[in-house]
Amino acid sequence: MENKPANRIQDYLVFGEFGGVNPSITDSSTFTFLTSEKMSEIFEHEIEGCYLYSRHMNPMNQFLSDALALLENTPDAHVFASGMGAISCTALQICSAGDEIVSSRTVYGGTFALFKNIFPKLGIKCNFVDIINLEEVEKAITSKTKMIYCETMSNPMLEVANLPELRKLADKYNCKLVVDNTFTPMVISPYHHGAHIVIHSLTKYINGASDTVGGCVCADKEFIASLKDVNSGYAMLLGPTMDSLRAAGILKNLRTLHIRMAQHSKNASYIANKLKALGLDVIYPEHENHPQHNLMKQMMNKGYGFSGMLTLDVKTDEIATKLMPMMQDNLIGYFAVSLGFYKTLFSAPSHSTSSEIPDDMKDQIGMKGSLIRFSFGLDFDIERTYERIEYCLKNVGLI
Numbered sequence: 341m342e343n344k345p346a347n348r349i350q351d352y353l354v355f356g357e358f359g360g361v362n363p364s365i366t367d368s369s370t371f372t373f374l375t376s377e378k379m380s381e382i383f384e385h386e387i388e389g390c391y392l393y394s395r396h397m398n399p400m401n402q403f404l405s406d407a408l409a410l411l412e413n414t415p416d417a418h419v420f421a422s423g424m425g426a427i428s429c430t431a432l433q434i435c436s437a438g439d440e441i442v443s444s445r446t447v448y449g450g451t452f453a454l455f456k457n458i459f460p461k462l463g464i465k466c467n468f469v470d471i472i473n474l475e476e477v478e479k480a481i482t483s484k485t486k487m488i489y490c491e492t493m494s495n496p497m498l499e500v501a502n503l504p505e506l507r508k509l510a511d512k513y514n515c516k517l518v519v520d521n522t523f524t525p526m527v528i529s530p531y532h533h534g535a536h537i538v539i540h541s542l543t544k545y546i547n548g549a550s551d552t553v554g555g556c557v558c559a560d561k562e563f564i565a566s567l568k569d570v571n572s573g574y575a576m577l578l579g580p581t582m583d584s585l586r587a588a589g590i591l592k593n594l595r596t597l598h599i600r601m602a603q604h605s606k607n608a609s610y611i612a613n614k615l616k617a618l619g620l621d622v623i624y625p626e627h628e629n630h631p632q633h634n635l636m637k638q639m640m641n642k643g644y645g646f647s648g649m650l651t652l653d654v655k656t657d658e659i660a661t662k663l664m665p666m667m668q669d670n671l672i673g674y675f676a677v678s679l680g681f682y683k684t685l686f687s688a689p690s691h692s693t694s695s696e697i698p699d700d701m702k703d704q705i706g707m708k709g710s711l712i713r714f715s716f717g718l719d720f721d722i723e724r725t726y727e728r729i730e731y732c733l734k735n736v737g738l739i
């Protein structure tokens with residue numbers, strides 16, 4: 341059956357107090373009880389519709405969590421104050437001292453630094469692999485491996501992970517497949533293709549306004565309950581709690597995600613084709629020469645395109661250094677990290693979001709200083725944007 345995330349979000353109807361069309365924001369950190377028995381009971385197990393303390397859960401965060409579970413079609417979800425909060429709590433919930441992680445080497449720089457620099461101090465070892473090379477992934481798995489970790493579409497090389505094959509490996513070695521779907525919400529539904537757990541940085545496409553950070557974990561009920569457990573849940577006890585006012589804003593923005601994803605993709609596709617026609621070195625998964633083009637076509641949902649991310653190699657670091665502020669001066673967008681904003685954002689990952697990755701690994705991945713990552717915005721007139729880009733490319737002597 342065809343997977344339709346936009347329809348599931350559309351059919352999610354929540355009423356506010358007094359019949360509001362948006363759920364009411366609960367402006368409370370703690371909640372009252374009418375009997376002592378009920379208060380004791382909630383410390384033992386969750387009671388539907390009953391709240392204890394906002395770090396554990398509150399009504400507004402629950403509404404957003406429910407909507408995100410519908411987005412990814414998972415039985416349950418939980419929101420966090422940031423994407424890194426979601427990633428660190430998930431990994432710690434799965435792995436303890438002595439355990440191992442097999443992670444793609446092309447992950448967001450912060451995730452890479454967490455696995456490489458912090459987890460070894462806690463006794464958790466991480467083996468970084470080329471996630472496209474399934475033999476290499478299998479070889480890196482040991483009896484201690486508890487988690488295979490990757491991004492659906494990797495940051496910033498835009499490699500697409502073969503989720504069904506990775507799930508087979510996870511099943512064979514009894515570990516969890518955890519997938520960061522930040523680059524491709526609605527475009528790909530990892531849970532449908534085998535992921536046990538799907539993570540998002542809500543900071544990016546899902547919120548889409550670059551006004552807050554946020555994260556979520558979408559998974560089965562058992563895993564989400566384990567994160568919230570008052571005695572052993574990392575979400576509950578490390579405390580990366582989303583503020584309910586922010587949750588209300590993110591839920592409203594989630595309502596337009598399907599339209600935004602389609603427009604981001606349309607704009608990125610237009611520019612990718614134009615840059616390719618100029619003979620430039622572009623990475624965009626819609627192009628047939630992208631190594632995982634066919635895999636992406638098999639996994640993607642209809643109607644949202646190939647996402648709004650595009651990587652361009654401008655040949656030298658010097659050109660990249662000159663080009664990015666020039667593009668900002670020419671109103672193409674902002675020279676800034678992050679992605680999924682309604683304006684175009686661009687930066688050189690090697691010197692910014694992936695600077696945590698060591699130089700030898702960058703060489704192996706092909707992540708040069710001359711690579712510029714674009715997150716295309718919602719421009720109405722993308723032809724005009726292209727003319728501006730062309731002007732800048734001529735100005736730096738690239739074309």
Ligand code: PLP
Pocket residue numbers: 422423424425448450491495520522523540541542543553554555678693
């Ligand atoms: N995952 C990906 C793919 C990212 O790009 C980022 C941030 O850039 C994160 C996770 C971390 O999310 P946050 O900044 O919301 O903590």
